[in-house]
Amino acid sequence: MQFHKDISLKPYNTFGLEAKTRLYTEVNSIKELQETLKTEEAKSNPLLILGGGSNILLTQDFDGLTIKNTITGKTIVEETDDFVLIKVGAGEVWHHFVTYAIEQNWGGTENLSLIPGTVGAAPMQNIGAYGIEIKEIFESLEAVNIETGEIETFNKEQCQFGYRESVFKRNLKGKYIIAHVTFKLSKKDHQLHIEYGAIKSMLEELKIKSPTIQDVSQAVISIRQSKLPDPKEIGNSGSFFKNPTITNIDFESLKVDYPNIPGYELPDNEVKVPAGWLIEQAGWKGYTNGNIGVHKKQALVLVNYGGGNGNDIWALAQEIQASVVKKFGIELHPEVNII
Ligand code: EPU
Numbered sequence: 001m002q003f004h005k006d007i008s009l010k011p012y013n014t015f016g017l018e019a020k021t022r023l024y025t026e027v028n029s030i031k032e033l034q035e036t037l038k039t040e041e042a043k044s045n046p047l048l049i050l051g052g053g054s055n056i057l058l059t060q061d062f063d064g065l066t067i068k069n070t071i072t073g074k075t076i077v078e079e080t081d082d083f084v085l086i087k088v089g090a091g092e093v094w095h096h097f098v099t100y101a102i103e104q105n106w107g108g109t110e111n112l113s114l115i116p117g118t119v120g121a122a123p124m125q126n127i128g129a130y131g132i133e134i135k136e137i138f139e140s141l142e143a144v145n146i147e148t149g150e151i152e153t154f155n156k157e158q159c160q161f162g163y164r165e166s167v168f169k170r171n172l173k174g175k176y177i178i179a180h181v182t183f184k185l186s187k188k189d190h191q192l193h194i195e196y197g198a199i200k201s202m203l204e205e206l207k208i209k210s211p212t213i214q215d216v217s218q219a220v221i222s223i224r225q226s227k228l229p230d231p232k233e234i235g236n237s238g239s240f241f242k243n244p245t246i247t248n249i250d251f252e253s254l255k256v257d258y259p260n261i262p263g264y265e266l267p268d269n270e271v272k273v274p275a276g277w278l279i280e281q282a283g284w285k286g287y288t289n290g291n292i293g294v295h296k297k298q299a300l301v302l303v304n305y306g307g308g309n310g311n312d313i314w315a316l317a318q319e320i321q322a323s324v325v326k327k328f329g330i331e332l333h334p335e336v337n338i339i
Helices: 030-038 094-103 197-203 213-227 250-259 275-279 309-327
Strands: 004-008 021-027 049-051 062-069 074-079 084-090 138-145 150-157 176-186 235-239 246-249 264-266 270-271 292-296 299-304
Touching: 021 030, 030 062, 030 176, 030 299, 062 176, 094 213, 197 213, 246 250, 250 270, 275 309, 292 309, 299 309
Parallel strands: 021 062, 049 062
Antiparallel strands: 004 021, 074 084, 084 176, 138 150, 138 176, 235 299, 246 270, 264 270, 292 299
């Protein structure tokens, strides 16, 4: 293994922000990861584990060791007439895996097409889009315990998935590195999830009446491309904030002043409100300040037009939070990890 000194993290974060890491290494296998964790460099420094870098905001140089997870590979661990269990390396690009599954006509990932990031990062925050979360196709994962170097397996229950949440963002934060994830995908009688408004209208627009998983994937790709900036062109990390949850009572009282406020009812008398709507109403959509701003087509996405600074983006995020509290009394919480 090789430790590189003072490496720029710009190519490794989708915001395209300039920040340096004091030490940098890549791991291609569990064995390499375990060996790396035994070194003095790993033991005596703070660690930053990177997948696709699509969920971080770098506000400063990182005075520690960055480990980029580049464990790849796909192995079928079980197959019947109905389903396949496939084990995938954490460093595989998520959308490459989705494309592969769709090509094999394996169902389950189609609504999650084109989400940036890697396979290993996906369960970390239970990625979701268009009515589906990864937990629905998740079977298990293998992670390396940073302290002991041992490989441990986690089933779905142990991952404690929630909305953009898992045990790896809460109780076990910073304690494990995900190495492989196993998914259960359907081989026939695919259960399509096309009830989400934007998917329905896109399929209608494409005049597709009995969609296949390939059609659904294509519809999702078209929707995402129409609203969300491609990080290769404009730096961003998808939704910057989570959609907040408020009580039914608060929702009803907001409705008096804002009759058009959208909301999705949840159990326990709670309502999830789209943060993008709140931010747009607070006047931020399309806001630009120098080379950073709020995306023109999706107010939930903060952008770096090139040469932006992570601290400025964080300051903008905080201004947005304050103005949404002032206008609606609702607190927004970042979805991205602030480093
Ligand atoms: N809206 C606005 N203005 C905006 C943006 C959205 O009024 O600028 C309204 C829309 O009109 C719609 C509602 O907000 O009524 C929801 O918008 P959208 O369907 O675009 O979804 P979202 O709630 O903003 C979430 C996820 C996305 C995911 C989409 C589709 C979160 C934090 N974000 O966004 O995930 O792709 O749903 O399912 O839950 C991500 O996590 O990085 C991400 C992109």
